């Protein structure tokens with residue numbers, strides 16, 4: 044048996060050190076002496092919790108109950124406790140200052156845990172008073188040092204500065220000889236999210252037992268995270284597989300769904316149980332996932348089916364509530380976009396490749412308007428990524444997540460590695476930096492664009508040489524009205540041959556020419572060197588600068604062609620981009 048006093052004095056020492064190594068050593072010494080039935084509890088307490096991080100038991104007490112209990116034990120009113128808490132900033136110190144009662148029998152860790160669990164779990168009529176009474180009894184029976192930590196534990200503000208990885212290091216040091224052994228424990232923790240369970244198993248069965256810990260329904264798996272890069276062109280190389288999947292990136296709430304027959308549990312990214320907040324997602328998973336048991340990873344989004352657009356993240360967050368859940372669910376229905384499959388019908392899928400997981404996901408989940416696999420493409424080149432990315436932005440999405448399709452593209456629970464790379468609109472500096480360009484040519488429209496122009500040739504102004512130099516051909520961003528209006532709008536500038544001050548390469552020559560007159564604002568993705576365009580033409584290297592993925596923003600009728608973005612400005616943007 045370990046006394047709570049032993050724990051409290053270790054906590055005091057942990058608080059006094061700022062060295063992580065010393066923390067690990069202190070914890071390792073403590074844990075080495077704890078019997079199997081208490082070691083899990085000690086781990087929870089060190090983290091300031093009563094049970095595994097995902098368990099609702101951790102939410103069952105809270106500040107208000109703690110304050111009322113301290114008041115009861117101290118024989119004062121809750122207002123005085125609140126006032127002292129404002130002054131001292133901590134319920135632990137308040138309890139020590141206000142409670143004078145002498146301590147009773149020594150408390151064991153197991154006793155404290157039993158009582159705290161009872162308090163957290165109490166519900167029904169009169170439960171608030173019962174919670175306060177039980178907690179006041181516990182705090183009153185403690186020594187001042189124990190009181191400090193009991194009150195902090197109950198109020199949910201332990202703040203020892205110990206993280207889950209520190210405890211895993213300490214467990215490795217205590218039972219496996221060195222913290223270098225942490226990875227063996229980390230995997231079990233990543234798939235069970237229960238540090239107490241890992242500690243207990245290690246203490247009782249050693250490493251073989253820990254290795255046998257497997258994915259379990261209703262225990263959340265720590266989510267795999269994404270990396271980021273500075274340039275879209277780095278993505279393929281970083282991921283390193285010949286082809287990658289580019290998935291839509293949804294800006295909603297990460298949800299891991301565990302389906303166990305009709306019993307569905309939902310966990311948030313922080314692994315809290317959010318089943319109660321998404322009754323609609325529970326229903327969709329039950330109805331549309333054909334496997335008996337499965338664990339899905341995906342994003343809950345608020346999709347407006349009437350307008351076909353995604354509603355902002357803040358709208359969805361209004362679903363995070365305790366009361367009027369179903370009413371608000373009706374107002375803001377959630378759609379579940381599923382991007383991974385971690386377990387199905389008794390088998391863990393964590394060590395299957397992403398293509399295999401995805402294929403199986405598509406077998407057990409069809410397309411419904413409320414739940415479906417994430418939309419994606421598979422590509423091997425940066426232009427493919429860029430095009431899909433731009434189409435996503437157009438649909439109001441945040442960006443894309445690029446994923447390895449290699450044989451070892453396993454689901455790495457809890458890890459942030461180069462297998463998943465996100466690319467969001469806010470990483471693209473030039474996307475917000477528009478250019479004002481002059482229309483100097485156009486290609487004939489075909490198919491849907493018959494009768495108007497297919498794209499327009501745009502140029503920057505080279506101030507030194509008083510020349511217009513081409514930068515891009517632009518065919519996207521126009522509304523239907525803009526498009527059909529193009530011939531009329533440009534008619535007055537139309538000329539029969541290449542205008543005098545225009546420098547253009549033969550391969551970029553358009554079907555129709557325009558005298559430099561009309562200025563348009565253009566949004567681009569990046570500036571690259573190109574043999575096609577003449578902006579800042581380098582005769583030796585036979586290269587100019589080009590704007591990639593240009594999109595029409597609006598007409599700039601108030602600008603003269605000589606007020607357009609200059610070639611020197613384009614060159615400066617190109618240089619800046621390289622410095623990012």
Ligand code: AMP
Pocket residue numbers: 268269290291292293294296297312342382417444465
């Ligand atoms: P961020 O929150 O910007 O770090 O981006 C990572 C988050 O994007 C993940 O935790 C998911 O919640 C979310 N996400 C949205 N769509 C996807 C997707 N297709 N694949 C993976 N994560 C996604």
